[in-house]
Amino acid sequence: xxxxxxxxxxYAGSVLIPVxxxxxxxxxxxxxxxxxxxxxxxxxxxxxASRWGHGVSIVTSIFSALLFDFCFTNPVFSLxxxxxxxxxxxxxxxxxxxxxxxxxxQAQNAHIVKAKAxxxxxxxxxxxxxxxxxxxxxxxxxxxxxxxxxSHNHISQEDVQEFSHVIFDESQRMSExxxxxxxxxxxxTGQIVIHREWNTxxxxxxxxxxxxxxxxxxxxxxxxxxxxxxxxxxxxVLFEQVIVNLIENATKYTPPCSPIDIEAxxxxxxxxxxxxxxxxxxxxxxxxxxFDKFFRLEHETPQNGVGLGLSLCRSxxxxxxxxxxxxxxxxxxxxxxxxxxIIQSPMMALEE
Amino acid sequence: xxxxxSKILLIEDDLQTRRFLKKNLNAxxxxxxxxxxxxxxLILLKDTTPNLLILDLGLPDMDGISLIKHLRQFSNIPILxxxxxxxxxxxxxxxxxxxxxxxxxxxxxxxLNSRLQALIRRINQTPINQDIFETGELKIDLSKxxxxxxxxxxxxxxxxxHILYILIQHAGLVVTHRYLLKNVWGMQHLDNQHYLRIYMRxxxxxxxxxxxxxxxxxxxxxxxxxxxxNTI
Numbered sequence: 001x002x003x004x005x006x007x008x009x010x011y012a013g014s015v016l017i018p019v020x021x022x023x024x025x026x027x028x029x030x031x032x033x034x035x036x037x038x039x040x041x042x043x044x045x046x047x048x049a050s051r052w053g054h055g056v057s058i059v060t061s062i063f064s065a066l067l068f069d070f071c072f073t074n075p076v077f078s079l080x081x082x083x084x085x086x087x088x089x090x091x092x093x094x095x096x097x098x099x100x101x102x103x104x105x106q107a108q109n110a111h112i113v114k115a116k117a118x119x120x121x122x123x124x125x126x127x128x129x130x131x132x133x134x135x136x137x138x139x140x141x142x143x144x145x146x147x148x149x150x151s152h153n154h155i156s157q158e159d160v161q162e163f164s165h166v167i168f169d170e171s172q173r174m175s176e177x178x179x180x181x182x183x184x185x186x187x188x189t190g191q192i193v194i195h196r197e198w199n200t201x202x203x204x205x206x207x208x209x210x211x212x213x214x215x216x217x218x219x220x221x222x223x224x225x226x227x228x229x230x231x232x233x234x235x236x237v238l239f240e241q242v243i244v245n246l247i248e249n250a251t252k253y254t255p256p257c258s259p260i261d262i263e264a265x266x267x268x269x270x271x272x273x274x275x276x277x278x279x280x281x282x283x284x285x286x287x288x289x290x291f292d293k294f295f296r297l298e299h300e301t302p303q304n305g306v307g308l309g310l311s312l313c314r315s316x317x318x319x320x321x322x323x324x325x326x327x328x329x330x331x332x333x334x335x336x337x338x339x340x341x342i343i344q345s346p347m348m349a350l351e352e
Numbered sequence: 353x354x355x356x357x358s359k360i361l362l363i364e365d366d367l368q369t370r371r372f373l374k375k376n377l378n379a380x381x382x383x384x385x386x387x388x389x390x391x392x393x394l395i396l397l398k399d400t401t402p403n404l405l406i407l408d409l410g411l412p413d414m415d416g417i418s419l420i421k422h423l424r425q426f427s428n429i430p431i432l433x434x435x436x437x438x439x440x441x442x443x444x445x446x447x448x449x450x451x452x453x454x455x456x457x458x459x460x461x462x463x464l465n466s467r468l469q470a471l472i473r474r475i476n477q478t479p480i481n482q483d484i485f486e487t488g489e490l491k492i493d494l495s496k497x498x499x500x501x502x503x504x505x506x507x508x509x510x511x512x513x514h515i516l517y518i519l520i521q522h523a524g525l526v527v528t529h530r531y532l533l534k535n536v537w538g539m540q541h542l543d544n545q546h547y548l549r550i551y552m553r554x555x556x557x558x559x560x561x562x563x564x565x566x567x568x569x570x571x572x573x574x575x576x577x578x579x580x581x582n583t584i
Contacts (some may be wrong), residue, residue: 168460175458195440195574198546200553206564207571223564227557231546237440237574262564346546 010052011059017044018064022071037072038093041065045093049101053108061097065090133177137170180308183241184293187315194238194319198231198345201264201273208243215248218256224263231345232271238316242324245309246275246336254279254333270341279333287326358472361402362386363393363419364434365412373406376461390414397423404471407451409435409442417445424450430471434459440574444528447575453525470524470581485520487581490559490568492520499559506558511536515551516579519569524581526572552577 021044025037041064049057069079073086081087144163148155186192202225209221232239243262250260254277265272282290289295291314296307313336317324322340329335360377364370365388374384385400387393390411397405405423409416420431433446433454443454452474453467483495491500497513499506508516514536519527533542541547556563570578 171458198549200549202553202556202564203549203571204573206556206566207573209565210570221565225564227553227563231549240573346544 010056014056014059022067045097054101054105057101137174140170194235199236215251220259222261233343242313250277273338276335277333281333359383359402360404362406364408390419405431420449519579526578528576
């Protein structure tokens with residue numbers, strides 16, 4: 001991790017810092033007396049332990065002890081010690097220094113271990129989600145394709161039609177899944193550059209609804225957007241994806257014919273976009289969890305997706321300086337509220 | 353609607369994609385020449401004089417955008433670009449370089465056919481030469497500059513008409529934000545995206561029954577607009 005050169009520098013520092021502490025003590029002695037000396041050395045040890053780690057800090061603590069003994073204990077300018085109090089103080093200082101650096105070291109290690117575990121957990125859920133969600137459609141496609149290959153024309157035209165539709169639907173599902181995984185990968189590795197422009201919310205919602213035409217054939221949509229609403233400063237492609245994911249979820253988790261509401265409320269400095277359905281809703285205890293990567297409700301079937309949709313929504317909304325939250329509203333199912341800061345839109349001279 | 357001696361040049365490096373495209377195009381009466389390489393494509397373009405070009409942007413031997421730029425120096429051939437999803441920027445560059453429309457992979461054959469029809473319509477006759485443009489319940493009398501929705505005349509401003517006029521010229525095809533801004537407001541307003549957004553909203557409120565679910569003025573997110581053309 002550290003180059004050899006840096007290590008040498010750290011050890012040089014571990015010797016230099018006690019020397020600096022000694023100088024400071026010598027300067028302070030006429031003003032404060034000897035009381036804060038040990039504290040100042042301890043501070044040096046603590047500093048080294050917190051910045052450069054355990055090993056280096058032990059050198060500092062030993063060197064500090066020697067300097068303290070040499071410069072400030074009787075007899076001065078000798079490593080001999082006659083005063084028992086000085087001896088005890090020295091032992092305490094060394095112990096505290098060692099214990100502190102040990103503790104810091106452990107805390108740092110624990111942090112690294114935890115981060116590694118989180119990474120590992122994420123990777124595992126990614127693998128299991130993808131393999132599970134890709135395997136189901138692939139099983140169907142391969143099954144049907146081999147049926148068609150082996151059938152040697154002993155198969156009715158109707159069956160061929162039906163099979164073709166299944167192949168189409170399953171490939172479509174795989175394609176969507178792949179898009180989500182790719183988007184997530186790009187977002188989490190910082191590969192997506194946000195491309196903000198002035199947009200109308202109406203247009204973004206319109207194209208999201210257009211993309212979901214098929215899913216929405218069984219769900220009526222009620223939109224309440226003000227015609228005179230201000231322009232919003234967003235990346236239209238990413239923002240449309242947020243709206244698509246939220247509406248898509250509503251179609252997946254509510255029974256057919258159950259309506260979906262889309263509203264927008266504009267305030268002076270922010271706007272709320274509210275997308276709600278009339279399904280079973282989201283339990284209070286899961287309000288935050290559902291935005292985690294790969295979080296899925298236990299009873300979910302592969303049709304319901306990989307558990308990336310909402311996590312993507314949150315990442316995208318946060319890139320725009322906004323928030324997305326679940327709200328509990330009586331007589332409604334899942335209610336998602338997106339809050340975005342309003343940025344003053346440029347003026348233009350309109351005709352008539 | 354077909355062209356006489358309708359010939360398509362297909363430049364696509366994936367063999368299976370090329371095969372299924374060719375089968376479909378042949379079934380619809382197109383004569384297809386195809387290649388996996390951009391360089392060979394340029395040669396075929398001169399040798400076979402096709403009426404239409406389908407070009408995959410991700411070719412192994414040549415950058416699709418430079419290919420478009422190069423061939424635009426000597427050819428007016430309508431170009432339909434095939435591109436991977438989530439590359440809005442490359443779609444835009446292709447359109448700016450002179451491509452006429454794009455299809456995002458993976459696509460269904462229905463989408464391909466409707467794009468091709470729109471392109472053929474452009475080759476055969478620009479609707480501009482007609483007096484009336486009609487799609488669904490929307491009717492525009494181009495000689496009198498009148499717009500009707502379900503037989504009722506709609507009051508429309510000169511700028512709104514101008515936008516609509518450009519979209520009609522490209523009916524069924526995508527028109528980029530940049531193209532609209534340049535032709536309606538001029539080069540110096542290319543960055544004023546908000547002009548277009550505001551006017552498009554107003555147009556939709558006048559023309560569409562439900563502006564949040566437009567039937568005619570369709571959005572190509574991050575790229576531009578497309579006027580639905582169901583007369584073809």
